[in-house]
Amino acid sequence: YAQYQNQPPQHTRSAPVCIPSKPLHGRRSTLHLALTYLENKDSYVRMLFTDFSSAFNTIIPQQLINKLNLLGLNTSLSNWILDFLTGRPQSVRVGCNTSSTTTLSTGAPQGCVLSLLLSTLLTHDCTAKFSSNHIIKFADDTTVVGLISNNDETHYREEAAQLAEWCGANNLSLNVSKTKEVVMDFRRNSVDHPLLTLDSSAVERVSSIKFLGVHITEDLTWTTNTMSLSKKAQQHLHFLCRLKRASLPPPILTTFYRETIESVLTSCITVWYGNCTAADCKTLQWTVNTAAKIIGTPLPSLLDILLSPAIRKTLQEHQSPLCKTAQQLFPPGCETPQF
Incomplete structure (x- = not known):
């Protein structure tokens, strides 16, 4: 080749x-x-x-x-x-069988x-x-x-x-x-x-x-999309609490949050966030605020992430x-x- x-x-x-x-x-x-x-x-x-x-x-x-x-x-x-x-x-292999x-x-x-x-x-x-x-x-x-x-x-x-x-x-x-x-x-x-x-x-x-x-x-609103993302992200808050109870340090908890929760909330954020209603934004931000309380350290809001240089670069x-x-x-x- x-x-x-x-x-x-x-x-x-x-x-x-x-x-x-x-x-x-x-x-x-x-x-x-x-x-x-x-x-x-x-x-x-x-x-x-x-x-x-x-x-x-x-x-x-x-x-x-x-x-x-x-x-x-x-x-x-x-x-x-x-x-x-x-x-x-x-061929297909399952365990020791091929x-x-x-x-x-x-x-x-x-x-x-x-x-x-x-x-x-x-x-x-x-x-x-x-x-x-x-x-x-x-x-x-x-x-x-x-x-x-x-x-x-x-x-x-x-x-x-x-x-x-x-x-x-x-x-x-x-x-x-x-x-x-x-x-x-x-x-x-x-x-x-x-x-x-x-x-x-x-x-x-x-x-x-x-x-x-x-x-x-069909009505070009984003409530269905934000509710789906919020529900999926909130499911991971339970595991964040379990890690907190295991006395893991904030840096590790923050890494877990970014990989499993923030990545879900910001999925295709440049497409839909700009036209979200105030209620939808509040629902999403609630998950971020809850995670910040669990970790014990401030976390960037979704709006801050949207306006970050890294996101702006992807728009070019x-x-x-x-x-x-x-x-x-x-x-x-x-x-x-x-x-």
Whole structure:
């Protein structure tokens, strides 16, 4: 692999694709599209959150290689990837028992860094057909955002049908029973929206959904998300009390707090904290204050963490090393403003 990685690929132009380089970018892109469009008159947004059955296990290596060749990837590197994906021995070991070895020539190894990149490249041609729709992808999570006006859902429904056809042509099984839809309509004279149908099955409409770790609701409030984070963080206060009773020093207690409680409360904080209500902020801060009393030392508030230099630096997407690296992986024509 080392002898091939420095060879420049022969780029070919491809259709625009919106693939965030990090989960945070995916959440912000989705919400930004919705919030910006909802400012228009007589408009609403429908979001389709798809679910694939064993997406990484259904990759056909030769089909992937054909797409890599169309993207202009070096032939030697393509052959190396094909060799990596085919003829893989696999067995299962539980304790002292080991199963017989099975050779696999489909799918990509779970937990492999390369598998995530290959899955992204495999779906690079899954793009929106209409300008009023946007397809946002991160790993095997694919979201269709339909920007609708004047109750005309023709393009959105055609986009969803085209996505289902694309999945069938690329050996991806669309799990309609786990696919959900959220409708964001703040118009005074809003009408009942007909259910979306995929593969002759109706897609369930929900009032909230957990998307890349963040609860998104149809009314675009963050109470559901903050209550979920608060409940999860408060469960760890019990263990903090147990450590306090064991006479552990404050530095160790503070480290435990930051790893198990603060990390939960600040998960994707740049996405939702700015629009939280005073009641939601108070609920979250209660957990911080309780932990500070247990430890016996002051702890930074969530607002202080949000305004810290480290968090502000993450907001500078154009300076993110991961973002720059991701941009170098795609040929010209694959970048979009959401990227």
